[in-house]
Amino acid sequence: MDEQFLSPLEVAEILQVKKNTVYEMIKRGDLKATKMGKQFRIARKDVYEYMGVMPETESPENIVICGQDQLLDVLCALYNSQSDGHTQVYRSPMGSYSGLYRMYQNENYVATCHMWDGATDTYNLPYIERMLPGEQVAVFHLLKRWQGFYVKEGNPKNIQKFEDLLREDVRMINREKGSGIRIFIDEMCKKLDIDPDRIHGYEDIASSHLIAATNVLRGTAAVAIGNEKSARQMEGIQFLPLKQESYDIVFRKKDLKRKEFQKLLNIIGSGEFQKEAEMMSGYDISDMGKQLY
Structure with missing residues (x-):
């Protein structure tokens, strides 16, 4: 995969911090950066190394969650801290539409989405049905924002x-x-x-x-x-x-029969994960873990 470089502002978006914090991290040496002209650029892989996750993985045993919300990093970290070493969970930072498309094309992928359908005034389910044709899926609510x-x-x-x-x-x-x-x-x-x-x-x-x-x-x-x-x-x-808006997570129904995916779902419903979410301002997690479809 070609190396991708990000601006400090784009890194701030991924890490959910202020841009000045990214510059401080670079100055301290906590985050690798390259000077390109007058601007700093940070390799995407170095951002994910700092976070302790990787954007994608080739291993057939690992699970990839597609989505951009910082809470997914918490989900990955909780799973991997309890991992038996055979399966790891990683986050791929792609948007709702691309995440569903990637899930349709690849096994072991899970998508998150927040897509409003104006005709029905509902979120996600109309798109999930259209973009995952023939797939039997289970959709669970994460949060509202x-x-x-x-x-x-x-x-x-x-x-x-x-x-x-x-x-x-x-x-x-x-x-x-x-x-x-x-x-x-x-x-x-x-x-x-x-x-x-x-x-x-x-x-x-x-x-x-x-x-x-x-x-x-x-x-x-x-x-x-x-x-x-x-x-x-x-x-x-x-x-x-x-x-x-409603931010939801999509699993293949067949995957939930596997202990690796059931463990991921159990973490979403756990008090520890919900407590972490409560500490992040701007979320309504009152129905977190509720099955929608």
């Missing part, structure tokens, strides 16, 4: 509703295709019969919540859409809630 507008503190453009994105004085920054936020934006456009070409900045892409928030803070965009948790990490950003 708010998504909404990122604006500068004080909301100088007075953005209140989705239709405000059509205003001439408002420029947004979008997210990449396949991400849960991009799917929400496109579904809202469809539901409200909005032509995306009328939205200033629709073609401008940020690859993470924190990068989107940074663009708003710098003034290159007036608004972005992302989750509440990331907004709290960026001083000067105000969060305006739009919709509470």
